Amino acid sequence: xxxxxxxxxxxxxxxADVSISTVSRVLxxxxxxxxxxxxxxxxxxxxxxxxxxxxxxxxxSGQSMTVGVLTQHIHSPLYGSLIRGILEEMDNSPYTPLFxxxxxxxxREERLVETLLRRRVDGLIILGGDLPLERLQEAARxxxxxxxxxxxxxxxxxxxxxxxxxxxxRATEHLIALGHRRIAHVTGNLAHSDAVARRDGYxxxxxxxxxxxxxxxxxxxEYTEQSGLIAMEMLFGRGRTFSAVFAANDxxxxxxxxxxxxxxxxxxxDISLVGFDDIPSSAYTTPPxxxxxxxxxxxxxxxxxxxxxxxxxxxxxxxxxxxxLIIRExxxxxxx
Amino acid sequence: xxxxxxxxxxxxxxxADVSISTVSRVLxxxxxxxxxxxxxxxxxxxxxxxxxxxxxxxxxSGQSMTVGVLTQHIHSPLYGSLIRGILEEMDNSPYTPLFxxxxxxxxREERLVETLLRRRVDGLIILGGDLPLERLQEAARxxxxxxxxxxxxxxxxxxxxxxxxxxxxRATEHLIALGHRRIAHVTGNLAHSDAVARRDGYxxxxxxxxxxxxxxxxxxxEYTEQSGLIAMEMLFGRGRTFSAVFAANDxxxxxxxxxxxxxxxxxxxDISLVGFDDIPSSAYTTPPxxxxxxxxxxxxxxxxxxxxxxxxxxxxxxxxxxxxLIIRExxxxxxx
DNA sequence: CTGTTAGCGCATTCAT
DNA sequence: ATGAATGCGCTAACAG
Numbered sequence: 001x002x003x004x005x006x007x008x009x010x011x012x013x014x015x016a017d018v019s020i021s022t023v024s025r026v027l028x029x030x031x032x033x034x035x036x037x038x039x040x041x042x043x044x045x046x047x048x049x050x051x052x053x054x055x056x057x058x059x060x061s062g063q064s065m066t067v068g069v070l071t072q073h074i075h076s077p078l079y080g081s082l083i084r085g086i087l088e089e090m091d092n093s094p095y096t097p098l099f100x101x102x103x104x105x106x107x108r109e110e111r112l113v114e115t116l117l118r119r120r121v122d123g124l125i126i127l128g129g130d131l132p133l134e135r136l137q138e139a140a141r142x143x144x145x146x147x148x149x150x151x152x153x154x155x156x157x158x159x160x161x162x163x164x165x166x167x168x169x170r171a172t173e174h175l176i177a178l179g180h181r182r183i184a185h186v187t188g189n190l191a192h193s194d195a196v197a198r199r200d201g202y203x204x205x206x207x208x209x210x211x212x213x214x215x216x217x218x219x220x221x222e223y224t225e226q227s228g229l230i231a232m233e234m235l236f237g238r239g240r241t242f243s244a245v246f247a248a249n250d251x252x253x254x255x256x257x258x259x260x261x262x263x264x265x266x267x268x269x270d271i272s273l274v275g276f277d278d279i280p281s282s283a284y285t286t287p288p289x290x291x292x293x294x295x296x297x298x299x300x301x302x303x304x305x306x307x308x309x310x311x312x313x314x315x316x317x318x319x320x321x322x323x324x325l326i327i328r329e330x331x332x333x334x335x336x
Numbered sequence: 337x338x339x340x341x342x343x344x345x346x347x348x349x350x351x352a353d354v355s356i357s358t359v360s361r362v363l364x365x366x367x368x369x370x371x372x373x374x375x376x377x378x379x380x381x382x383x384x385x386x387x388x389x390x391x392x393x394x395x396x397s398g399q400s401m402t403v404g405v406l407t408q409h410i411h412s413p414l415y416g417s418l419i420r421g422i423l424e425e426m427d428n429s430p431y432t433p434l435f436x437x438x439x440x441x442x443x444r445e446e447r448l449v450e451t452l453l454r455r456r457v458d459g460l461i462i463l464g465g466d467l468p469l470e471r472l473q474e475a476a477r478x479x480x481x482x483x484x485x486x487x488x489x490x491x492x493x494x495x496x497x498x499x500x501x502x503x504x505x506r507a508t509e510h511l512i513a514l515g516h517r518r519i520a521h522v523t524g525n526l527a528h529s530d531a532v533a534r535r536d537g538y539x540x541x542x543x544x545x546x547x548x549x550x551x552x553x554x555x556x557x558e559y560t561e562q563s564g565l566i567a568m569e570m571l572f573g574r575g576r577t578f579s580a581v582f583a584a585n586d587x588x589x590x591x592x593x594x595x596x597x598x599x600x601x602x603x604x605x606d607i608s609l610v611g612f613d614d615i616p617s618s619a620y621t622t623p624p625x626x627x628x629x630x631x632x633x634x635x636x637x638x639x640x641x642x643x644x645x646x647x648x649x650x651x652x653x654x655x656x657x658x659x660x661l662i663i664r665e666x667x668x669x670x671x672x
Numbered sequence: 673c674t675g676t677t678a679g680c681g682c683a684t685t686c687a688t
Numbered sequence: 689a690t691g692a693a694t695g696c697g698c699t700a701a702c703a704g
Binding site for chain 2: 051052053054055056058059064074075076077079080081083084087096098099100101115117118119120280281283284285286
């Protein structure tokens with residue numbers, strides 16, 4: 001079962017009584033063609049239901065008119081939205097995106113990038129993942145490349161960065177604006193740079209508002225609910241009071257909340273709580289969690305826009321994209 | 337900026353001191369080749385880091401080794417999981433999937449299918465969407481096709497069906513097994529066949545357990561939280577008592593729950609509640625919602641397996657896939 | 673403005 | 689088992 005729309009430019013050349021070059025010209029308007037003959041060609045194409053053969057075109061031109069996109073967990077909210085942004089942007093271009101999913105497995109990612117290169121993609125967008133920097137640098141030598149989620153030395157202008165620091169700063173600032181002054185922070189694993197950035201944003205926001213950070217109000221977690229719970233127990237054990245908590249991510253925020261409930265402390269009546277990441281359930285828990293979200297669709301769109309420019313050797317600039325504070329009821333009131 | 341791994345089979349033919357035909361043969365092992373020369377060729381390929389040019393290959397063979405996949409809302413849980421299933425299955429085949437997202441917009445879908453055909457996909461998987469039956473039938477004439485979400489006349493063997501009826505039946509049966517006899521049902525918009533199927537499954541489960549359906553215990557909703565709330569108000573207004581509710585989808589189930597809470601009725605202590613669809617938040621609400629899920633990954637895998645067989649003209653059979661009942665705490669106890 | 677021609681890299685007869 | 693030759697459909701010089 002094979003489809004073969006046998007019609008080639010030769011056929012339509014015959015029908016329109018011109019040469020194949022002329023047909024090719026109106027097809028790509030790569031050179032001026034007399035309006036009359038152009039019409040004739042167009043009509044012939046219409047009549048014969050002509051479809052260009054992309055293989056022949058690719059062979060002759062060396063371009064595939066595709067952009068490879070390496071994602072991770074395509075079904076997750078973050079990557080789903082990134083893809084959406086890319087789709088929206090590419091939609092108005094002659095390029096088609098080719099999506100592959102690395103599942104955060106380095107080996108798999110390596111293989112998929114190889115697959116994409118074999119498919120002769122004209123550009124490559126890498127979203128997240130675990131590829132070593134050298135691999136990315138190598139890829140950048142072979143094909144136009146845009147990266148999100150890593151900062152590759154030497155490729156700074158092609159890396160889309162998000163500001164964990166700024167997001168944390170805003171979250172903390174929000175709590176301060178509500179009137180809080182004793183704000184606790186459950187960090188992520190401080191061996192990772194994003195957790196450090198979030199902590200630093202928290203600290204700086206305090207200082208900028210003339211609140212002296214209190215070391216006893218910080219406890220290290222590791223982005224899990226369990227660790228959030230434990231961190232809170234540590235905080236309580238230290239005997240310092242606080243009226244708000246900033247958790248370095250939503251999951252650990254749930255642990256925080258659990259610890260509070262167990263002590264009969266209500267959110268937000270007694271304590272305000274802010275998370276980070278905006279995982280889906282955070283909109284539905286009781287109460288919905290105030291949190292910081294990566295504006296993924298926008299990022300996707302920016303990445304797509306950039307790669308298209310890159311491919312065409314046009315100048316481009318990756319926009320600075322800010323984290324977005326989603327205010328929900330977990331910080332709706334501050335009564336004490 | 338163009339990558340061109342200039343190396344062609346001609347190069348490796350020279351290096352291995354054979355003809356290009358021989359190289360082609362070891363490449364596709366399309367004909368027996370002396371082991372010694374085969375090794376020589378393999379080494380040459382290795383040494384020169386040869387990468388076949390897919391355009392040339394496609395041109396000559398007429399095959400693209402790709403399968404087009406039309407999805408809807410790629411970032412939604414259902415489609416995300418479908419894609420995952422497809423990826424898993426295709427991963428072990430020489431075919432690469434090409435994903436496009438129709439966003440449930442018919443016009444867009446038409447265009448995308450056209451795009452995929454232009455890309456000369458060897459097969460097509462259509463997941464959901466709004467394409468008219470005639471379009472699907474036409475597509476089936478041009479390329480191997482598998483459809484999920486619609487039953488196309490004349491293409492029954494290529495359509496993956498899911499049983500809304502059976503899912504509803506199971507949900508209701510579950511409630512009956514818990515001891516309930518007065519079970520209310522908030523339907524979906526009965527102008528749509530899936531809502532009708534769910535209602536019919538509910539009715540039949542009752543009858544099969546010798547429970548006479550009570551019309552006053554059914555209220556029509558339209559799959560939204562708001563409509564679920566309203567439907568419950570209608571049910572209460574009718575004065576018939578009930579100890580369980582089966583909502584035709586999770587969202588309206590939330591509306592049901594809200595109505596119950598407002599009247600101080602607890603779930604599951606006072607009333608059991610079952611939804612349908614298993615949207616992500618249903619695992620996290622309080623209490624987690626018992627619901628019916630489409631085993632999407634499995635469906636995706638089945639679709640991929642089928643399309644690969646179809647492409648290769650091998651016999652295949654689409655499996656019958658059942659809805660899956662996810663039992664959670666909203667029906668954990670029945671005390672009255 | 674338009675026609676002619678030479679590849680692009682590979683699969684595939686047809687010989688040998 | 690292997691080599692030579694042909695063509696896939698199109699783009700891109702190159703001539704008019």
